[in-house]
Amino acid sequence: LDDDGESGTLTITNISDSSTILDTVVGDHEPCFGKSPGQTCEGTAALYVGSLSGQQYMVTPSGCNDSTTPTCDNVATDTVSKNFGPNGNISGVESEFIASTKSSLQGEVNTPNLASAGGTAAQFCQNMVYGGYSDWFLPDKTELSFLYCRSAPAAGHQAGKPEDEPDCTAWGGKTYEIPNFSGNRYWASTQWAFITTSSAWTLNFGSVDIGDQTRSDLHLVRCVRKYTP
Numbered sequence: 001l002d003d004d005g006e007s008g009t010l011t012i013t014n015i016s017d018s019s020t021i022l023d024t025v026v027g028d029h030e031p032c033f034g035k036s037p038g039q040t041c042e043g044t045a046a047l048y049v050g051s052l053s054g055q056q057y058m059v060t061p062s063g064c065n066d067s068t069t070p071t072c073d074n075v076a077t078d079t080v081s082k083n084f085g086p087n088g089n090i091s092g093v094e095s096e097f098i099a100s101t102k103s104s105l106q107g108e109v110n111t112p113n114l115a116s117a118g119g120t121a122a123q124f125c126q127n128m129v130y131g132g133y134s135d136w137f138l139p140d141k142t143e144l145s146f147l148y149c150r151s152a153p154a155a156g157h158q159a160g161k162p163e164d165e166p167d168c169t170a171w172g173g174k175t176y177e178i179p180n181f182s183g184n185r186y187w188a189s190t191q192w193a194f195i196t197t198s199s200a201w202t203l204n205f206g207s208v209d210i211g212d213q214t215r216s217d218l219h220l221v222r223c224v225r226k227y228t229p
Contacts, residue, residue, distance in 0.1 A: 030229050032056055037150045038177035044131025045074065046225075047178055050171070052146050053105055055226040059147060060130055062180035067128040067136075067223075077154065077182040081218035084187055084200040085119025093117075096141055096201065097194035099163040099210045103141040107224065110189035111137035119215075121187040125223035136223040141190040141201045141210065143224060152176040153205035154183030161208035181205045185219040 032041040032048040041048050041058055049057035061074035089095070092113030096103050114122035121138055128136035139147055142164050149168035157174045160166045168174045183206030192199040192212035199212035202219050213219065 030056075031227075032058060033229075036177070037175065038179070041131075044133070045072065046131040046133070047074075049147060049150050049178065049224065051229075052143070052171070052226075054228065055105070056229050057143070057146065057224055057226045058131075058133075059178060060128065060136065060223045062222075064128075064130070064223075067124045067130075070128065070130050072130065074180060077180050078186075078220045078222060079182075080124065080221055082121035082124050082187065082221050083119065083218055084121055084213075084215040085114050085117050087198040087215060089193060089197050090114060090117045090119075090191060093189065093191050094140060095191040095193035097192060102164045103143070103188075103190050105140060105143055107140040107143050107189045108135070108137040108226070110140055114138070114189055121219070121221045122189060124221050128223045130223075133225055136225045138187060138189040138221065139224045141188040141203075144186060144188040144201075144203045145210070146171060147178070147222065147224065148181075148203055148205055148208065149174055150176075150178045151181040151205060152179045153181040155206035158208040161210075162203060163210045181222070182220055185211075185213065187219045187221055 035048040037050045046058045049059050061072040063076040064070045064072040093110045111122045115126040125136045125138040145162040149171045185202040185204045188201040190201045202213045203210050
């Protein structure tokens with residue numbers, strides 16, 4: 001509309017820049033527009049997860065063999081295992097000690113701090129360059145639960161789980177849309193801090209148990225990214 005309320009015409013004065021403008025709006029800002037969970041997003045083989053608290057989430061395909069020059073086949077289940085990191089309270093990494101409490105959806109904040117402390121799971125996602133994006137991160141406890149709720153792991157769903165969102169109720173239930181997750185434990189980027197600071201949170205995609213594990217243990221990793229539509 002123009003200033004007197006009449007409809008007008010948008011004119012792009014520099015036609016040589018129009019494709020760049022459109023690529024930025026459609027390709028970079030909203031790569032998963034019109035996609036359903038489990039479908040590949042525009043211009044990448046990364047998969048759409050869904051919307052959580054106003055943010056759109058994407059996930060790398062399965063089978064990524066490394067992060068700096070990743071080959072992700074989206075056929076085999078995940079096999080890369082890493083550790084969480086050193087013992088002690090790592091500054092800038094959220095802590096939670098109750099399985100049923102939702103975390104703060106800050107995996108992108110946890111990851112660089114955890115990676116700097118030597119956590120190899122976080123380093124794997126911090127270094128990930130895939131599908132034209134370099135802002136991948138290790139999901140925090142609830143982000144990992146959200147990923148589980150859209151996943152098709154080797155084992156079936158266990159009633160009442162995951163603990164922080166039983167039966168995935170607020171997220172439309174367990175939907176099995178994103179393939180090739182292993183039925184084993186995946187690291188979250190959330191510390192477990194109650195009696196000891198030698199543990200961190202994992203989610204077993206087979207039993208759906210959200211449990212604390214020793215930080216030096218090796219568990220699976222899957223990286224996500226998010227953006228505001």
